[in-house]
Amino acid sequence: MDGVREFSWPVRVYYEDTDAGGVVYYANYLRYMERARTEWLRRLGLDQSTLARDPGILFAVHRIEIDYLRPARLDARLRVTVRIEEVRRTALGLAQSVLPEDEPQAPCCRGRVRVVCVDAERFRPVPLPAFITRRLHED
């Protein structure tokens, strides 16, 4: 893993995502970011519904830092990126952005998301299983 590879996932803005200001509601970018993390894991062969049953883990978000740079509007085509910044024993540091498809150099928002591997019952941090770390490094 050289930290350079970047996964990206397309998203379309629907009415459900917008608010009375005419733009995407600020919390909904977090939904977009999670869709992209989910699809990035899926591409690595990791389904979260499977992981929740066996070995009984979830990825819980521990910290987010997001800069909102410009609003996205109804019908916009966006692209959400995921890039690993750090792999630790129980946590991952990810860089994520939401970009207009047709103007990727002017992001809607960008930020850092730290997810922690927790047991699905009590939400206590547990080490990332070896088979997951391996796939992350192969990414």
Add this chain to the structure above:
Amino acid sequence: MDGVREFSWPVRVYYEDTDAGGVVYYANYLRYMERARTEWLRRLGLDQSTLARDPGILFAVHRIEIDYLRPARLDARLRVTVRIEEVRRTALGLAQSVLPEDEPQAPCCRGRVRVVCVDAERFRPVPLPAFITRRLHED
């Protein structure tokens, strides 16, 4: 239970509830209706998180019919009503409305919601426990 009593619960419209049309997004009235059903059950002494653990049941929505009559806007104060129409062995028929606090004769929407008592694991219909039917009839 004479079918006349009506429970109501106040709701305020926030940005999260609206869409780019400037009004409450149509699916969000269903969230309001569920908040009112939850608070109505709670007033009857029934907490859904407790019921899910013991006796292991959920109320799943089986059917909705909703007429949208006029839009609600940001900052509006609404009131959501719940009235029992029918108690059956495994299901409840409820009438619900969402009304502007200051103009209750002109509802935003009104409809019928049929909820079924299901086991929390497999979502199969199960008879309403006797202690629940009793409280509904006392309502």
Add this chain to the structure above:
Amino acid sequence: MDGVREFSWPVRVYYEDTDAGGVVYYANYLRYMERARTEWLRRLGLDQSTLARDPGILFAVHRIEIDYLRPARLDARLRVTVRIEEVRRTALGLAQSVLPEDEPQAPCCRGRVRVVCVDAERFRPVPLPAFITRRLHED
């Protein structure tokens, strides 16, 4: 238009769509249905953000009837269908279903949605513009 053609749109279930019951939250099927209506209109060359500006109309949902038949879970692949049942002067009657991709004969939910063409400012019904009716009939 022979009422037989059916549009369908794929949807994936993410964490954002589910609730503590472990299944898709009932209001979120309405979001899926609207995504499908939006993409169906887009395929007909009709962008809602464009229509809102010129000729200044929205499609507002006037009535829904939905039967919830079986729950969808995290990571499920769904397909949302749209079929015209009726075209009237100011309104459309649509039949919509949400189906598991791998078991389309056992829908998660199905229903009817009546949308009304309204002016974007005051939400008063207005006749469907001729260019829209034409495209609907060509569908």
Add this chain to the structure above:
Amino acid sequence: MDGVREFSWPVRVYYEDTDAGGVVYYANYLRYMERARTEWLRRLGLDQSTLARDPGILFAVHRIEIDYLRPARLDARLRVTVRIEEVRRTALGLAQSVLPEDEPQAPCCRGRVRVVCVDAERFRPVPLPAFITRRLHED
């Protein structure tokens, strides 16, 4: 304004707020935080729907930093706090927390939110109107 006063707003966790992990979905704490900011402004006599029309401004979130400390579950009673950290020409720095009502010393999450005053049409930063700054300092 001495930065010590704190506004707080009660929130209840409903099914709509939770996800299949059994806890509040991470993006939904941002909805709670916005409800509290809205009510805090309302208590200062500032309605956002009024401000959007006259003088035509919105408060847009520019940056968030949130630490998620422990999960909240269905039916939990929470309290959301707002405290001014900084008033600048076009922006406000706020500290916000989401606390369990019955265990306020163990927050679910806490963070910083920077909101910028923008014109409602083009989302360009504009100076906070004097009547708003005055009320913030009286807070």
